[in-house]
Amino acid sequence: MLFNSLEFAIFLPVVFTLYWFIFKKNLRLQNLLIVCASYLFYGWWDWRFLTLIIFSTLVDFTIGVLLKKEKKSVKRKIYLWTSIIINLGFLGFFKYYNFFIESFTDAFSLFGHEIKPNTLNIILPVGISFYTFQTLSYTIDVYKKKLEPTSNFIAFAAFVSFFPQLVAGPIERATNLLPQFYNSRKFDYSQAVLGLRQILWGLFKKVIIADNCAKYANIIFNDYSNYDSGTLLIGALFFTFQIYGDFSGYSDIAIGTSRLFGFNLMQNFAFPYFSRDMAEFWRRWHISLSTWFRDYLYIPLGGSKGGMKMKIRNTFIIFLVSGFWHGANWTFIFWGLLNALYFLPLLLQNKNRVNTNIVAENSWLPNLKETMQMLVTFSLTVLAWIFFRADSLTHAFAYISHLLSHETNTVSLSIPKEIPYLIILFLFIEWLGRKSKFAIEKLPIIPKYVRWLFYLGLILLLFLYAGQEQEFIYFQF
Numbered sequence: 143m144l145f146n147s148l149e150f151a152i153f154l155p156v157v158f159t160l161y162w163f164i165f166k167k168n169l170r171l172q173n174l175l176i177v178c179a180s181y182l183f184y185g186w187w188d189w190r191f192l193t194l195i196i197f198s199t200l201v202d203f204t205i206g207v208l209l210k211k212e213k214k215s216v217k218r219k220i221y222l223w224t225s226i227i228i229n230l231g232f233l234g235f236f237k238y239y240n241f242f243i244e245s246f247t248d249a250f251s252l253f254g255h256e257i258k259p260n261t262l263n264i265i266l267p268v269g270i271s272f273y274t275f276q277t278l279s280y281t282i283d284v285y286k287k288k289l290e291p292t293s294n295f296i297a298f299a300a301f302v303s304f305f306p307q308l309v310a311g312p313i314e315r316a317t318n319l320l321p322q323f324y325n326s327r328k329f330d331y332s333q334a335v336l337g338l339r340q341i342l343w344g345l346f347k348k349v350i351i352a353d354n355c356a357k358y359a360n361i362i363f364n365d366y367s368n369y370d371s372g373t374l375l376i377g378a379l380f381f382t383f384q385i386y387g388d389f390s391g392y393s394d395i396a397i398g399t400s401r402l403f404g405f406n407l408m409q410n411f412a413f414p415y416f417s418r419d420m421a422e423f424w425r426r427w428h429i430s431l432s433t434w435f436r437d438y439l440y441i442p443l444g445g446s447k448g449g450m451k452m453k454i455r456n457t458f459i460i461f462l463v464s465g466f467w468h469g470a471n472w473t474f475i476f477w478g479l480l481n482a483l484y485f486l487p488l489l490l491q492n493k494n495r496v497n498t499n500i501v502a503e504n505s506w507l508p509n510l511k512e513t514m515q516m517l518v519t520f521s522l523t524v525l526a527w528i529f530f531r532a533d534s535l536t537h538a539f540a541y542i543s544h545l546l547s548h549e550t551n552t553v554s555l556s557i558p559k560e561i562p563y564l565i566i567l568f569l570f571i572e573w574l575g576r577k578s579k580f581a582i583e584k585l586p587i588i589p590k591y592v593r594w595l596f597y598l599g600l601i602l603l604l605f606l607y608a609g610q611e612q613e614f615i616y617f618q619f
Contacts, residue, residue: 386415
């Protein structure tokens with residue numbers, strides 16, 4: 143079920159009404175409703191996917207109970223690794239089985255040996271990478287005694303399957319989200335209004351920016367050899383805005399929807415395209431994943447406590463694993479490697495924590511230095527996204543080769559002139575709201591009727607310039 147679909151437009155009001163008007167005085171029934179609604183939401187794609195999420199829920203709930211009872215260190219480690227192996231085992235099988243088989247076959251072919259292994263027609267469960275990491279955070283935090291294991295199965299099932307952020311995050315920590323299912327919730331009008339505002343902005347980013355950019359980015363990437371360098375640059379820029387509008391738009395809708403039900407989720411994007419270096423970019427892009435890797439992989443590996451060699455090793459591990467997390471394709475691994483190389487000069491010069499404040503914090507516009515820094519960082523990001531979008535490394539390098547060439551255009555591509563103006567409007571609003579959690583969280587002090595005209599304008603744009611409905615990019619991860 144897509145956020146930008148008619149089904150969700152019917153689903154959300156029905157669940158909201160039941161939640162606040164029928165079950166408002168019974169916390170257990172509210173949580174049970176969330177579980178049922180989440181399973182309906184998730185099973186809308188394929189009911190078979192439900193068996194995996196239910197199994198994962200049962201495994202980690204049971205592991206948590208066992209960890210609570212067990213005092214011996216050895217057995218606690220066995221329980222922890224049982225959870226890790228089962229969860230990552232399922233993730234590895236569904237997401238990477240064919241990738242490893244095909245890579246193994248290709249490696250043998252280099253030595254003149256041709257083998258024909260069996261591959262499987264595996265359907266990748268939607269959002270498996272997200273809820274796997276979410277349940278793992280629970281088990282690891284319980285093992286480390288940072289979180290008291292729950293005996294409330296309904297609350298735990300609601301935490302694992304919470305439909306707003308189930309299939310594409312934010313990847314919530316059990317320490318933040320799970321306790322919210324224990325406490326009674328009262329309807330907060332101001333939070334609901336804020337939630338609706340964030341949903342509206344998320345829909346604008348997805349429907350207006352991402353979907354319109356996607357149409358032409360797909361055309362250009364799929365037929366890159368017939369376009370000149372200028373058109374290929376447009377294709378790369380369009381994908382850059384597509385993936386940001388798509389993914390951050392999903393996060394906004396998820397966070398806004400959660401507010402409607404009395405929950406607070408973590409911020410997942412903090413205006414990353416206004417970053418002044420790559421370290422700042424990764425503090426602002428997909429925050430829930432980058433902090434997950436920091437806490438559950440980077441720090442256990444030694445973090446920054448060792449010498450420079452350890453810092454470099456751990457940094458490369460984090461970026462390579464992050465690339466691999468995104469999908470079973472060498473393009474994602476190379477994308478992770480490229481970002482690690484971007485990060486390396488900052489690490490070597492100990493400048494990876496220089497830009498921690500908001501750009502142009504005390505002024506309307508950035509100064510010349512900040513402007514140049516943002517342009518360089520944005521350009522490096524655009525280059526990296528080419529590898530992320532390409533079907534293969536060969537495709538990516540050929541695209542870049544054509545981009546840098548001066549061949550004449552053999553195919554004309556007509557792009558509606560409205561799209562660049564919509565992107566400019568989008569960037570302008572994002573810039574004005576860069577100090578907030580999302581762009582239109584806090585509008586300037588203007589008359590109420592002007593604010594309503596602004597909201598109505600966004601809604602009108604949703605109807606006028608809605609692109610072809612497309613699934614969210616991160617559903618495939």
